[in-house]
Amino acid sequence: MKAHGLKPKYRTIFAFTFYEEIGLGGTYVPSEVSEYIAIDIGLIGPGYEGSEHRVTICAKDASTPYDYQLTSQLIHLAEKNEINHAVDVFYRYGSDANTALKAGNNLRSAVFGMAVYCSHGRERTHLDGLTATCDLLLSYLLDRETA
DSSP states (O other), X not given: OGGGTOOOSSOOOOOOOOOGGGTOTTOOOOTTOOEEEEEOOEEOSTTOOOOTTSEEEEEXXXXXXXXXXXXXXXXXXXXXXXXXXXEEEOTTOOOHHHHHHHTTOOOEEEEEEEEEBSOSSSOBOOHHHHHHHHHHXXXXXXXXXXX
């Protein structure tokens, strides 16, 4: 972004969390944060819409639906910018965004990321999925128009 003179529309904090699998990633969020978007994996398999060639926007996981307005905004940005995407529900999945909510933070949350085949071991995805994920992230950071 710096090389191209691009600046996020709003102050942006990147957090590289860990321990999401045991429910600790994303628990601390600075009080000035109003939106929390986790970049996480999407799932591939029977009953899922995802593909390793797309970015997957997660609408709901095992615990809760994600913020409707923020999720709709991401879908709108993907459509507007012609980013190959899928919207999915993951019933056996949790993210740092969900953990941030469970910790009592007052924020809107969403999740998206590249779909992967196999998790927690030898994960496989495609460059197309990584590119689509980066494109959606940049669209969110730079445009941020409401759906």
